[in-house]
Amino acid sequence: MDAEESVALLRAALAGDGRAVDRLVAVLRPVIHVRVARTLLIRGWGGGGRDVRTEVEDLIQDVFMRLIAKDYRVLRRWKAERGLSLENFVGMVSERFVRSFLRSGRRNRSKEVPTASEDLADVRGVEPDAYRLAAGRERWQLLLDRLRRRLSSRGWQIFDLLFIRELSVPEAMAETGLSSDAVYKWKSRLGQLALELMSE
Amino acid sequence: MKEDELLRNLGQAAREQAASERLFLDERWDRLAAGTLSVEEEGELRRLAETSEDARLAYEAFRPLGPEFQAKVVQAIEAQRIKDVVPLPVPWRPESNDPPLPAPWQRVHNDPPPPGRWRRQLAGWSAAAATMAATLVGIVPRVLPLLTPYVAELSGASITRGEVVEARELAPGERFQATLRPDTAVRGYWPLRSRVFLQREETIRRVDVDSEVGPTGAVRLTGTLDPDLSAGTWTLWLVVGRWGLMPDPAELRAAAAAPVVKERHWVAVSRTLRIHPRAP
Numbered sequence: 001m002d003a004e005e006s007v008a009l010l011r012a013a014l015a016g017d018g019r020a021v022d023r024l025v026a027v028l029r030p031v032i033h034v035r036v037a038r039t040l041l042i043r044g045w046g047g048g049g050r051d052v053r054t055e056v057e058d059l060i061q062d063v064f065m066r067l068i069a070k071d072y073r074v075l076r077r078w079k080a081e082r083g084l085s086l087e088n089f090v091g092m093v094s095e096r097f098v099r100s101f102l103r104s105g106r107r108n109r110s111k112e113v114p115t116a117s118e119d120l121a122d123v124r125g126v127e128p129d130a131y132r133l134a135a136g137r138e139r140w141q142l143l144l145d146r147l148r149r150r151l152s153s154r155g156w157q158i159f160d161l162l163f164i165r166e167l168s169v170p171e172a173m174a175e176t177g178l179s180s181d182a183v184y185k186w187k188s189r190l191g192q193l194a195l196e197l198m199s200e
Numbered sequence: 201m202k203e204d205e206l207l208r209n210l211g212q213a214a215r216e217q218a219a220s221e222r223l224f225l226d227e228r229w230d231r232l233a234a235g236t237l238s239v240e241e242e243g244e245l246r247r248l249a250e251t252s253e254d255a256r257l258a259y260e261a262f263r264p265l266g267p268e269f270q271a272k273v274v275q276a277i278e279a280q281r282i283k284d285v286v287p288l289p290v291p292w293r294p295e296s297n298d299p300p301l302p303a304p305w306q307r308v309h310n311d312p313p314p315p316g317r318w319r320r321q322l323a324g325w326s327a328a329a330a331t332m333a334a335t336l337v338g339i340v341p342r343v344l345p346l347l348t349p350y351v352a353e354l355s356g357a358s359i360t361r362g363e364v365v366e367a368r369e370l371a372p373g374e375r376f377q378a379t380l381r382p383d384t385a386v387r388g389y390w391p392l393r394s395r396v397f398l399q400r401e402e403t404i405r406r407v408d409v410d411s412e413v414g415p416t417g418a419v420r421l422t423g424t425l426d427p428d429l430s431a432g433t434w435t436l437w438l439v440v441g442r443w444g445l446m447p448d449p450a451e452l453r454a455a456a457a458a459p460v461v462k463e464r465h466w467v468a469v470s471r472t473l474r475i476h477p478r479a480p
């Protein structure tokens with residue numbers, strides 16, 4: 001849909017035209033569906049005992065309710081002249097909604113970060129079913145997100161080299177130009193920070 | 201857990217996350233959601249879904265939504281619109297005149313047509329038209345869809361600062377307002393009517409009200425309690441339904457203060473009211 005069509009459709013829907021509302025839902029539904037599903041999965045949704053399909057459908061409906069609540073307050077904020085298409089504006093709202101939903105822990109029972117005495121041992125030591133595997137992985141990813149937010153770009157670079165790409169210390173020194181002392185100091189700081197975040 | 205082990209696990213989580221992101225960013229999922237994949241591509245994704253838990257989750261998450269979901273969302277939007285748009289009852293002051301109704305609210309007369317009206321009407325038509333009309337009067341109610349559920353709000357002298365506070369105590373002779381909102385907009389051409397009754401045990405009496413019906417089937421009722429009403433606990437019945445198909449008061453009496461009674465063509469919502477004696 002071009003900007004002019006979007007403006008006309010939105011105007012008609014805001015005026016209460018039932019057919020325009022139906023068409024608006026038909027246009028926005030695929031955008032919201034894709035953004036909700038992708039954000040949910042990439043952010044490591046853990047399930048919490050819920051079926052992913054149900055979660056996606058509920059979130060899509062929640063996004064629509066957010067868009068039209070209080071007389072379409074959020075949708076009224078879209079302005080074609082700002083350069084973002086209506087679909088992309090709604091897609092952005094959808095992604096933010098899902099991220100907020102995951103952070104808030106509503107219906108997401110696996111948001112707690114594991115401590116040293118808890119599920120880490122369970123997840124490693126026992127053959128998990130799909131739900132437990134997903135829930136355990138989500139907890140690691142939450143901890144990873146926290147680590148990413150707390151680290152400077154240099155710190156993340158060292159973490160990436162040593163623990164994601166699994167390079168040796170000499171290889172990390174070559175990539176960064178840092179001395180071995182500096183790399184080891186970073187490694188120690190990373191370990192302390194990770195332990196601190198896990199115990200928060 | 202040692203720091204090194206913790207960091208290695210975090211590294212593993214980061215690698216898994218990157219792999220998942222590559223999987224989830226595949227544009228074929230977008231086309232699956234849109235229903236525009238070719239048969240071969242859909243087959244590829246089905247086979248992919250069998251290879252890993254992530255792929256299975258992606259297939260489930262991006263599977264297309266059907267027309268039922270579209271209808272469900274549209275209905276939910278309409279229900280929300282009613283809540284947002286139907287105005288709350290304004291604070292009532294005895295000396296004020298009723299404000300003019302915003303279009304397209306319409307005042308309705310709730311009394312049924314006089315008992316012989318239809319028969320007199322039909323007698324004036326030709327025999328064939330009369331037979332057809334009589335048949336339709338019998339058939340049409342059976343083909344009308346189930347009336348949507350309604351929720352009710354009641355207010356009386358306890359309104360403060362323009363907010364609606366659910367009224368539980370009223371005095372004889374006191375005015376009250378009630379709003380009945382449908383879960384989904386009521387469509388169709390069969391007009392709606394409303395009734396209000398007060399019940400205590402076997403006694404059930406009708407309360408005269410003025411009613412206004414909004415474009416989506418919301419009903420706003422304004423009435424005055426009988427000044428001779430005795431004090432005590434009563435059940436107030438707020439009924440909305442299709443004209444000519446309203447319940448007999450005996451049906452409500454038999455419901456024994458159930459919170460909601462819902463039949464094909466009418467809905468009755470009850471509220472418990474304490475009627476306290478008027479101040480001398």
